[in-house]
Amino acid sequence: MGAIELKTVEKWFGSVQVIKGVDLQIEDGEFVVFVGPSGCGKSTLLRMIGGLEDISRGTLEIDGRNVTAEPPSKRGLAMVFQSYALYPHMTVRDNVGFSLKTSGAPKAEIDAKVNEAARVLKLDPYMDRRPKDLSGGQRQRVAIGRCIVRDPTAFLFDEPLSNLDASLRVEMRYEIAKLHQTLKSTMIYVTHDQVEAMTLADRIVVLEYGTIAQVGTPRELYERPANLFVAQFIGSPK
Ligand code: ADP
Numbered sequence: 595m596g597a598i599e600l601k602t603v604e605k606w607f608g609s610v611q612v613i614k615g616v617d618l619q620i621e622d623g624e625f626v627v628f629v630g631p632s633g634c635g636k637s638t639l640l641r642m643i644g645g646l647e648d649i650s651r652g653t654l655e656i657d658g659r660n661v662t663a664e665p666p667s668k669r670g671l672a673m674v675f676q677s678y679a680l681y682p683h684m685t686v687r688d689n690v691g692f693s694l695k696t697s698g699a700p701k702a703e704i705d706a707k708v709n710e711a712a713r714v715l716k717l718d719p720y721m722d723r724r725p726k727d728l729s730g731g732q733r734q735r736v737a738i739g740r741c742i743v744r745d746p747t748a749f750l751f752d753e754p755l756s757n758l759d760a761s762l763r764v765e766m767r768y769e770i771a772k773l774h775q776t777l778k779s780t781m782i783y784v785t786h787d788q789v790e791a792m793t794l795a796d797r798i799v800v801l802e803y804g805t806i807a808q809v810g811t812p813r814e815l816y817e818r819p820a821n822l823f824v825a826q827f828i829g830s831p832k
Pocket residue numbers: 607612630631632633634635636637638639
């Protein structure tokens with residue numbers, strides 16, 4: 595389960611409106627990418643879904659349940675950021691299992707979930723290392739591993755690869771695509787990188803200053819951009 599619906603969602607910072615009545619339905623298991631230029635509201639929209647920003651007006655539903663006023667911990671979502679804050683003094687194994695340990699899960703269950711995350715993310719060789727002895731891509735995998743063990747309803751990614759160098763970014767892009775195939779969870783992924791959007795998305799949401807310029811499959815956006823803004827952003831020949 596992981597259907598997410600935004601109904602006429604608005605965000606105001608004081609008297610400035612940065613999200614202007616967004617309606618969007620995301621199906622369970624869909625990979626949806628938010629793209630658009632810097633400052634168009636991608637992070638704000640994602641943070642509202644995750645509960646890190648209040649929703650000024652409108653409603654947010656997860657699997658038909660109105661969660662607009664619920665704290666992040668009650669939404670069952672996992673957020674992965676570009677600055678992956680791992681615990682430096684803990685091993686990879688302890689980093690991945692930490693949230694389960696604090697929730698009081700039995701040791702056998704923690705071990706099983708951590709081992710499964712390690713398998714999916716190919717972290718087995720690194721389980722006893724500390725974050726400082728990992729590459730950027732490995733650290734990013736650990737950050738994702740910490741989310742996987744909690745069986746989230748959906749994953750929210752905010753430019754998770756932007757701190758990595760170009761070749762690692764390509765590699766991690768494939769890793770994330772594979773992760774989606776394996777877990778079949780809903781994923782919402784923010785990027786300003788058109789190539790990332792076109793290769794990862796089932797559907798792309800193009801944001802233009804707080805409104806949705808177009809929603810569609812990569813192919814639809816490429817072949818039938820709704821306007822010049824979308825065409826220029828996607829790089830299609832309109
Ligand atoms: P993006 O992620 O697409 O680059 P953001 O969602 O970060 O864009 O920002 C959208 C707009 O909201 C920008 O104009 C930004 O300056 C503004 N904004 C974001 N966070 C705040 C805040 N806490 N207070 C005031 N304005 C903000």
